[in-house]
Amino acid sequence: MTNRLANKTALVTGATSNIGRAIAVALAREGAHVAVHGRDAARAAEVVTAIREAGGRAESVLVDLDGSLAASRALAEEAARVLGGRVDVLVNNAGIYPAPNLADTDEATFDRIMSVNVKAPYFLTQAIAPGMVARGGGAIINLGSWIVRLGVPRGSVYASSKGAVETLTRAWAAELGASGVRVNAISPGVVHEESDSPHPGDVMMRGTPAGTSGSPEAIGNAAVYLASEEASFVHGIVLDVDGGRTGVAVIAA
Template structure:
């Protein structure tokens, strides 16, 4: 399982010093690694998830490593009002100004189209599309008013390929890819940079029961193995930093080459 103890030792720097960041779904997996990496570069990070226990554990691990983290819990898929209330609480917790929003929380139930339960369809659309839309609607206007801000969406390599038995999840990520370029066009002229990172098959608690599938899936790709959450986090940190000042509406593939070399 991905845990703070399985993260590599992170070197600390000040490229995000004085900035605040919300990372949705950072109580686990890829989001957890993103929270650690942003905090290691000096950001005050809001650690978020549905489970207070998991989020508290991540925030404590960040503090142990010398970083700054606050916990805000909430089921974002519950309703648009719940997502907006979360945005408000998270903004308050970091002192009234959010510099970086990482839309990472996501779910990935799969199965043949005809058999996908209605509840999974509803949850996929809400968690993977509506929630990022709600949060950007709640947070981007204030960023635009200040003339500065960064939004990073976590999409997926699967949005670029057709896979039997996995139709709707990749479609939600393709929608998020589109929202990325649409928001770059909408908010970029006001100083808000919107970009995405598309992870490849990455070992996390969310797919811990499918390690053999991930191994088989990645065996023929250039990297030849599944990715680590921290590989995704380093790309997010780049996009969040001033080093990416001229990058708008881009998706960085951090997928071990699985899409590029797919036959």
């Protein structure tokens, strides 16, 4: 622990597994007091316990972030309450990944993806950013995806939702930057926890410089950087943490 985020508070949405969990753990490791958001009380409690046992500070916040204005406002209020009145770092990580093709996408699926992946972070940021502006600083980190820029033949609605998030990142950076609020995004490649079984996404990382899928901890480390003062001159970027998937020519093995 180097305490790069000492005296900071952070809300991480979708923090009960995989990337969100790793980000919450990484921020807490650097001294942040973290609100671990999720829908499952047991899973949120497990993350909170792990952080506390490692010497960090964490609380759970249980709200179904369904895209409604009411849910986003409720989460903002509850997070501020458990964190002592403010949120210094907001990580918009929660999302869903149904991946039907064009012909099989119904209206309900389309609306649900857009509600959870775009509306929810939009209205959560709307609820939290004014407090950051009033205090003269803060950091907002959105989660994009490599498939925004490198299309695959399924999941076009998910890809477009993440494209919207990356566009919002740049727009919010322009809107909020002069007030001291930095807004950036992370675009992960194929990332998953270690398993004895092959992951279906591993094939997409063949031929990349990394040559393999990434760990959730890699995304956690990137979030620490963007949340910290080390990134004080970084505004409106999408940081690719994807093993070179989008930036380097891929030759499938």
